[in-house]
């Protein structure tokens with residue numbers, strides 16, 4: 001395949017398409033003799049399946065506590081997993097093959113807003129999009145969230161997930177927690193499970209804010225909200241020659257700014273993202289194209305193209321494509337739509353909850369919801385206990401680009417947090433590595449560049465202990481555990 005054809009295909013991938021959306025596969029599969037749990041890419045880092053003896057899908061606190069009590073009594077290990085299992089690391093594995101998985105898939109999605117206290121309380125497993133939309137109905141906003149709205153609020157706080165910026169309490173969701181309700185293992189006298197309610201005045205809350213899922217089951221979480229505001233967003237591509245200086249001043253200058261860096265093409269994309277008054281004109285939304293459903297054929301074509309570049313060791317073409325993608329992000333708005341349906345130029349101004357996070361491919365937009373099962377296409381309602389695998393792919397159905405049921409994109413993600421006082425030095429080091437092999441880091445551009453996001457010192461015991469830049473490197477991963485990656489050595493040096 002010529003690289004030019006692939007270039008075209010990659011462009012096509014960027015267009016939002018409104019088709020039948022396939023709901024992502026369930027992460028937990030059970031067979032006669034046990035269960036496995038996957039991450040959302042369907043492949044753990046070590047390629048070793050994660051097993052459990054059984055899974056429960058409690059719908060109420062009572063059911064959950066009962067299942068947990070039985071497991072505590074039998075000294076069975078247990079972990080909670082959301083409906084989606086978005087975390088790449090193996091935190092959800094209960095340990096050994098005979099643990100219990102507690103899924104929040106069917107758990108009550110009850111939420112309540114206290115308008116005088118300006119808080120929202122949500123049950124385990126509530127999807128972030130549902131929460132921020134609900135708060136918005138009351139004129140309230142959660143200042144910062146992850147960029148993907150398909151996560152569960154309990155999964156997000158457990159892993160310390162975040163957006164970007166140093167305003168307010170900072171960009172991590174767990175900083176806004178004012179109360180939590182947990183079920184923790186206990187003695188026989190207490191019925192094996194104890195319910196713990198923590199509020200702002202309990203020091204233990206700072207232990208529970210970020211727990212990696214090991215402090216028990218979070219039943220409910222309460223977040224402090226802010227009166228609704230709007231965001232004004234502009235994207236600007238700049239040469240990266242002053243990046244090591246800009247990275248510090250940019251943090252102070254923008255409430256929610258971030259930077260994506262394309263070292264090999266010597267450019268960085270600055271997201272100028274600021275709080276503006278709720279009265280500011282603008283009905284903008286963020287419909288980031290990467291999170292929309294994409295036709296299967298396009299996803300597979302792009303992946304084949306990427307594998308071809310890897311196989312032919314063609315870093316120069318990867319550079320050309322990443323430069324083109326970067327330019328396109330600025331010229332077409334990167335999913336920011338001024339009036340909710342088209343991009344007419346920056347800045348795009350819109351309500352916080354419609355700008356801070358986006359999604360789409362996790363939902364079914366069409367009334368003709370289809371999911372794919374071993375026997376073909378079935379209606380959504382009958383899918384719950386089906387095994388994975390598909391015989392038939394609807395040609396016009398749209399998937400998340402990482403859906404493991406097709407030959408989709410599969411990638412690594414490496415994240416490091418670097419103190420603001422050391423970030424300039426790190427950028428200079430990466431520039432040195434880049435200069436040794438100028439095309440060596442182009443593959444990063446195919447995944448949107450190195451992402452730099454700001455986080456404030458945390459009060460969580462497992463949080464960060466100073467202001468940092470969180471750096472995400474996303475890059476090609478082979479399905480075959482033994483095949484080396486193009487410029488893998490350059491990435492390792494990073």
Ligand SMILES: Cc1cc2nc3c(=O)[nH]c(=O)nc-3n(C[C@H](O)[C@H](O)[C@H](O)COP(=O)(O)OP(=O)(O)OC[C@H]3O[C@@H](n4cnc5c(N)ncnc54)[C@H](O)[C@@H]3O)c2cc1C
Pocket residue numbers: 040079080081082083084085086087088091092104124125145146147148151152153154155156157158159160161162163212213214216217218219
């Ligand atoms: C497309 C995409 C974009 C992303 N964007 C961002 C981003 O912008 N910023 C960012 O920081 N992260 C981001 N992430 C990472 C994501 O925020 C985390 O992986 C998050 O933990 C996923 O939540 P989940 O609901 O799928 O949780 P899971 O993966 O199911 O669970 C995560 C952890 O939380 C534990 N857990 C879940 N629920 C409970 C509960 N009720 N009680 C106790 N423990 C529990 C689990 O045991 C596990 O250890 C992104 C991920 C994806 C797939």
Ligand SMILES: *[C@@H]1O[C@H](CO)[C@@H](O)[C@H](O)[C@H]1NC(C)=O
Pocket residue numbers: 114115116117
């Ligand atoms: C709402 O919050 C206020 C202030 O914290 C509190 O006094 C009140 O009891 C709360 N209301 C409800 C319904 O919980």
Ligand SMILES: *[C@@H]1O[C@H](CO)[C@@H](O)[C@H](O)[C@H]1NC(C)=O
Pocket residue numbers: 405406407
């Ligand atoms: C992916 O591609 C391989 C080889 O091209 C093929 O054998 C396999 O069936 C494909 N898998 C899916 C899920 O389409």
Ligand SMILES: *[C@@H]1O[C@H](CO)[C@@H](O)[C@H](O)[C@H]1NC(C)=O
Pocket residue numbers: 421422
């Ligand atoms: C970070 O910077 C400080 C001084 O600003 C220095 O003392 C320290 O060694 C640096 N840390 C690393 C890991 O380079």
